[in-house]
Amino acid sequence: xxxxxxxxxxxxxxxxxxxxxxxxxxxxSIGLASYLMVLEGLWLRTGRExxxxxxxxWLKIFAIxxxxxxxxxxxxxxxxxxxxSVFSDKAGPVIGPLMxxxxxxxxxxxxGFLGVMLFGASxxxxxxxxxxxxxxxxxxxxxxxxxxxxxxxxxxPAGYAINAQGQFMPAGSWIDVIFNPSFPYRLVHTVIxxxxxxxxxxxSSAAWHLLRDKDDPNARTMFSMAMxxxxxxxxxxxxxxxxxxxxxxxxxxxxxxxxxGHFDSHPHGAPLILVGLPNQKEKRVDYAVEIPKxxxxxxxxxxxxxxxxxxxxxxxxxxxxxxxxxxxxVMVGLGVLMLTLGLWSLWARFRGKLYDWxxxxxxxxxxxxxxxxxxxxxxxxxxxxxxxxxxxxLLRTTDSASPLAAPAVGTSLLVFVLVYCFVFGFGVWYxxxxxxxxxxxxxxxxxxxxxxxxxxxxxxxxxxxVEKAP
Amino acid sequence: xxxxxxxxxxxxxxxxxxxxxxxxxxxxxxxxGILFPAFEGEERDNAMNSIAPVWDGNETWLVLGGGGxxxxxxxxxxxxxxxxxxLIIAMLxxxxxxxxxxxxxxxxxxHRKWWDRAFTIGSFTAALSQGIALGALLQGIAVxxxxxxxxxxxxxxxxxxxxxxxxxxxxxxxxxxxxxxxTDGTTQGHAYRLAARFGALTIAAxxxxxxxxxxxxxxxFARWLTWPAILWVAPVPVLVAAIVVAFVLALRRxxxxxxxxxxxxxxxxxxxxLGINIFPYIVxxxxxxxxxxxxGGSLGFMLVGAGIMIPIILTYTGWAYWVFRGKVAGxxxx
Numbered sequence: 001x002x003x004x005x006x007x008x009x010x011x012x013x014x015x016x017x018x019x020x021x022x023x024x025x026x027x028x029s030i031g032l033a034s035y036l037m038v039l040e041g042l043w044l045r046t047g048r049e050x051x052x053x054x055x056x057x058w059l060k061i062f063a064i065x066x067x068x069x070x071x072x073x074x075x076x077x078x079x080x081x082x083x084x085s086v087f088s089d090k091a092g093p094v095i096g097p098l099m100x101x102x103x104x105x106x107x108x109x110x111x112g113f114l115g116v117m118l119f120g121a122s123x124x125x126x127x128x129x130x131x132x133x134x135x136x137x138x139x140x141x142x143x144x145x146x147x148x149x150x151x152x153x154x155x156x157p158a159g160y161a162i163n164a165q166g167q168f169m170p171a172g173s174w175i176d177v178i179f180n181p182s183f184p185y186r187l188v189h190t191v192i193x194x195x196x197x198x199x200x201x202x203x204s205s206a207a208w209h210l211l212r213d214k215d216d217p218n219a220r221t222m223f224s225m226a227m228x229x230x231x232x233x234x235x236x237x238x239x240x241x242x243x244x245x246x247x248x249x250x251x252x253x254x255x256x257x258x259x260x261g262h263f264d265s266h267p268h269g270a271p272l273i274l275v276g277l278p279n280q281k282e283k284r285v286d287y288a289v290e291i292p293k294x295x296x297x298x299x300x301x302x303x304x305x306x307x308x309x310x311x312x313x314x315x316x317x318x319x320x321x322x323x324x325x326x327x328x329x330v331m332v333g334l335g336v337l338m339l340t341l342g343l344w345s346l347w348a349r350f351r352g353k354l355y356d357w358x359x360x361x362x363x364x365x366x367x368x369x370x371x372x373x374x375x376x377x378x379x380x381x382x383x384x385x386x387x388x389x390x391x392x393x394l395l396r397t398t399d400s401a402s403p404l405a406a407p408a409v410g411t412s413l414l415v416f417v418l419v420y421c422f423v424f425g426f427g428v429w430y431x432x433x434x435x436x437x438x439x440x441x442x443x444x445x446x447x448x449x450x451x452x453x454x455x456x457x458x459x460x461x462x463x464x465x466v467e468k469a470p
Numbered sequence: 471x472x473x474x475x476x477x478x479x480x481x482x483x484x485x486x487x488x489x490x491x492x493x494x495x496x497x498x499x500x501x502x503g504i505l506f507p508a509f510e511g512e513e514r515d516n517a518m519n520s521i522a523p524v525w526d527g528n529e530t531w532l533v534l535g536g537g538g539x540x541x542x543x544x545x546x547x548x549x550x551x552x553x554x555x556x557l558i559i560a561m562l563x564x565x566x567x568x569x570x571x572x573x574x575x576x577x578x579x580x581h582r583k584w585w586d587r588a589f590t591i592g593s594f595t596a597a598l599s600q601g602i603a604l605g606a607l608l609q610g611i612a613v614x615x616x617x618x619x620x621x622x623x624x625x626x627x628x629x630x631x632x633x634x635x636x637x638x639x640x641x642x643x644x645x646x647x648x649x650x651x652x653t654d655g656t657t658q659g660h661a662y663r664l665a666a667r668f669g670a671l672t673i674a675a676x677x678x679x680x681x682x683x684x685x686x687x688x689x690x691f692a693r694w695l696t697w698p699a700i701l702w703v704a705p706v707p708v709l710v711a712a713i714v715v716a717f718v719l720a721l722r723r724x725x726x727x728x729x730x731x732x733x734x735x736x737x738x739x740x741x742x743x744l745g746i747n748i749f750p751y752i753v754x755x756x757x758x759x760x761x762x763x764x765x766g767g768s769l770g771f772m773l774v775g776a777g778i779m780i781p782i783i784l785t786y787t788g789w790a791y792w793v794f795r796g797k798v799a800g801x802x803x804x
Contacts, residue, residue, distance in 0.1 A: 063573055064573045064574075064577075066526075067526075067569055067570055067572060067573045068570060070526055070529070070569060071565055071566040071569035071570060072566070073533075074529070074532065074533055074536075074562060074565060075562045075566070077533050077536050077537050077540075078536050078551065078558055078562060080540060080547075080551075081536070081539075081540060081547045081548060081550070081551030081552070081558075082551040082552060082555050082558050082559065083552075085547075085548035085549070085551055085552050085617065085618070086548065086617070088540050088544055088547050088548045088551075089544045089545050089547075089548035089616060090544075091544075092540050092541060092544025092547065092548070092764060093541075093544055093764040093765055093767075093768040094768070096537070096540045096541025096542070096544060096764065096768065097541045097764075097768050097771050097772045097775075099537045099540065099541065100534070100537050100538055100541040100542075100772050100775065100776075101772070101775050102537075103530065103533050103534045103537050103538075104534070104775050104776060104779040104780070104783070105775070105779060107530045107533055107534075108527065108530050108534075108779075108783040108786075108787070109783075109786075110526075111526040111527035111529075111530045112527050112783065112786045112787050112789075112790050113786070113790070114523075114526055114527075115522070115523025115524055115526070115527070115790050115793075115794065116523070116790055116793055118522075118523065119522065119523045119794070120523070120793050120794070123793050123794070124793060163765075165616065167544070169765045169767065169768075170765065170767040170768055170771065171767075174771050402548075402551070402552040402555075402618075403552060403617055403618060403619070404552055404555060404622065405621075405622055407622075408555055408556065408622040412555070412556075412559045415559070415563065416559075416563070419563050419566060419567075423566055423567065423570055426570075426574060426581075427570060427573075427574065430573075430574060430577040430578065433577070433578075434577075
C-alpha cells in the first residue's frame with residue numbers, strides 16, 4: 001500500500017490533518033479559559049449563583065476540550081522531528097528555543113494549575129482557586145504567544161544567519177526573532193479569533209436552551225455575554241484582519257495575490273474578485289464576478305493604486321491559488337455573518353427582545369460552529385499561502401521532509417485519520433451531550449457530581465481515623 | 471555563532487533531567503494504566519483519581535524532553551525521530567487514548583468499560599514503545615551525512631523487545647508503589663501483591679538488560695569492565711543490590727511510602743547506568759552532544775529561561791501535589 005505515492009505529499013497531508021484537528025481545541029480552550037476566569041471573578045464579586053453554575057458547567061466542557069488539546073498537541077511537537085527532520089535540523093536553532101519557552105512558561109503553568117482548577121475547589125481557599133483559574137487562562141495565552149511567534153517566524157523570518165550546514169542560526173537580537181514582522185498581527189488576529197469562536201459556541205448553546213425556555217436564567221446570562229462579545233469584538237476582528245492583510249501584502253505578496261485571485265497585474269486599480277473559479281494552469285479566474293477598483297481600495301486603501309499580479313512571480317514560487325482563494329472567502333464570509341449576528345443582537349437588546357426573538361436564537365444556534373470553521377479556513381489560508389516553502393522564500397517544503405518511505409507515512413496518516421475521527425468524534429459527542437442537557441439549577445462542583453467523578457473520588461486531606469472501605 | 475561545549479554539556483544534563491522527570495512521573499501514571507485490569511469498580515475510580523489532578527503536568531515533561539531536544543540538539547532530534555518513526559507514532563496515538571480516557575470514562579457509564587480498556591492499552595503501548603525506542607537507540611542506528619539512513623523497522627530486535635517489556639514492568643512497579651502510598655483498603659492490598667510481582671520482574675529485567683547491553687558494543691563493555699573504570703562505576707550495581715534488599719524488607723513490613731521511594735531509586739540508578747553507557751553521545755555511538763548541539767546563542771538564550779522557569783515550575787508542581795496529598799478514598803460514602 002502507498003508504494004506509488006509521494007512521501008512528501010503524504011507527510012504534508014498528515015501535518016495539515018493533525019494540526020487542523022488540534023487547532024480546534026485550543027481555539028476553544030483559550031477563549032473558554034478566559035470566560036471561566038470572568039465567570040469565577042464575577043461570582044466572587046457578586047455572589048450570584050448563576051455565575052458559579054455557569055462556571056461549573058463550562059468547566060466540565062473545558063476539561064474535555066483541554067484534554068483533547070493536550071494529547072493532539074503532543075503529536076505536533078514530535079511530528080516536526082518524525083516527518084520534517086530536515087526542517088528541524090535547519091530551523092531548530094531558531095524556532096526550537098521559542099517552542100522550549102512555550103513549554104517552560106505555558107504548558108507547565110496550564111497543567112500545574114489545571115488539577116487545582118478542576119478538582120481543588122474544596123481543598124484550597126476561594127481566592128487560591130480563582131488564582132489557579134487565572135494561571136490556566138494566562139497559560140493558554142502565553143502558549144498562543146510563543147507558538148504563533150514560531151509560526152510567524154516561518155512566514156516572515158528575521159534575526160537569523162545561515163551557517164555552512166545550511167542551518168538557520170540566531171544572529172543579532174532574539175527580539176527580532178520573536179517579534180518578527182508578521183507576529184504582532186497574527187497574534188492579535190488569532191487570539192481574538194479564539195475569543196470570538198468561544199463566544200459563538202457559548203451563544204449557540206444558550207440559544208438552544210432559550211428556544212426551549214426563554215426564562216432560563218442561566219441561558220439568558222450566557223446569551224447576553226456571548227452577544228456582547230459578538231457585537232463588540234467582531235468589528236475589532238475585521239479591523240485586525242485588514243491590518244494583518246496589509247502586513248502580508250508587504251512581506252508575502254504572493255499569498256495576498258492568491259487570496260484575491262490576481263493572476264494579472266493591474267497598473268490602474270485592481271478589481272475585487274468576489275467569486276470565480278481560479279484556473280492556475282491558464283493563469284486566470286474563470287467566471288469571475290468582480291467589482292472594479294475595490295481591490296485596490298482594500299489592499300492599498302486607494303482606488304487607483306497599482307497592484308502587481310502573480311504574473312510578476314516565477315511559477316515555482318507561487319502558492320496553490322484555488323485553495324487559498326476559497327478558504328479566504330469562507331473566512332471572510334463567516335466574518336460578515338458574525339458581524340450580522342452581533343448587530344442583530346444589539347438591535348434586539350435595544351428593542352428589549354434579546355431573550356424573546358426565536359429567529360435571532362435560531363441564527364445564533366446555527367452560527368455555533370462558525371468560529372471553528374473560520375479559524376480553520378484562516379489557518380489554511382495563511383499556511384497554504386506560505387507554500388511552496390516551510391521557511392518563507394528560504395527553505396522549500398520539498399527540501400524539509402524526513403527521509404521516510406511512502407508506506408511508513410501513508411500508514412501513519414491512515415491511522416491518524418481513523419484514530420482522530422474515532423476518539424475526537426466521541427469527545428465532541430460528549431460535549432454536545434453536556435450542552436444539550438444544559439446548566440442545572442444548582443450545578444454541583446466537578447469533584448462531587450455523581451456521574452462525573454463518582455462518589456467523592458477526589459480525596460479530602462488525609463484522615464487516618466476514617467474507616468476503611470467495607 | 472559557534473557551538474559552545476560547556477553550554478552543550480549543561481543542556482545534555484538538563485534534557486536528561488527532563489527525560490528522567492518524565493520517566494518517573496508519567497511512569498507511575500502509565501503503570502497504573504497497565505495495572506488497571508487488576509482492579510475493578512471503585513478501586514479503579516480510586517486508582518485513576520489518585521493521578522487525575524497531576525497526569526497532565528507529568529506528561530508535559532515529555533514535551534520538554536522532545537521540544538528541548540529539537541531546540542538544543544536539532545541534529546539529534548532530526549536523526550532519532552525518523553529512525554524510530556513507527557515507535558514514536560505508536561506512542562503518540564497510545565498517549566491519545568490514555569489521556570482522553572481520564573475524562574471520557576466519566577461521560578457515559580455505558581462506554582466506561584471501553585475507555586478503561588483504552589486507558590490500559592494506551593498506557594501499555596506507550597510504555598512498550600518508549601522501551602523499544604530506548605533499546606533501538608542503544609543498539610545503534612544508521613546515520614549518513616546528518617540524516618538517518620536505515621529502513622523504517624530497523625529498530626526491531628530481540629534486544630529492543632526486551633527493553634520494551636522491561637520498561638512496561640518497571641512502570642507497573644512504579645504504579646503499584648504509588649497506589650500503596652496513595653490508597654488504602656482493598657486497593658492497597660492489591661497494590662502490595664502487584665508491587666511484589668512487578669518488583670521481581672523489574673529486577674530481573676535490570677539484570678538481563680544490563681548484561682545484554684554489555685554484549686552490544688565494546689564501548690559499553692569498556693565503560694563497565696575495564697580497569698580502572700570499574701572502580702568508578704561499581705557503586706551503581708552495588709547500590710542496586712542494596713535497594714533490592716531494602717525494597718523486599720519494605721514490602722514485608724507493609725511500609726507505605728518506602729516502596730515508592732525505593733522504586734524511584736532503582737529507576738535513578740538504571741538511568742545513571744544508561745548515562746554511563748551513552749555519554750558523551752546523544753545518538754549512541756554515532757553523534758556526540760557537541761556535534762549535535764545548537765549554536766551557543768540558542769543554548770544561552772534557552773538557559774536563561776530554563777534557569778528561571780524550572781525552579782518556579784518545580785515549586786508550583788510541588789504545591790499542586792501537596793494540595794492533593796493524602797489517601798484517595800470515598801470519604802463520607804462508606
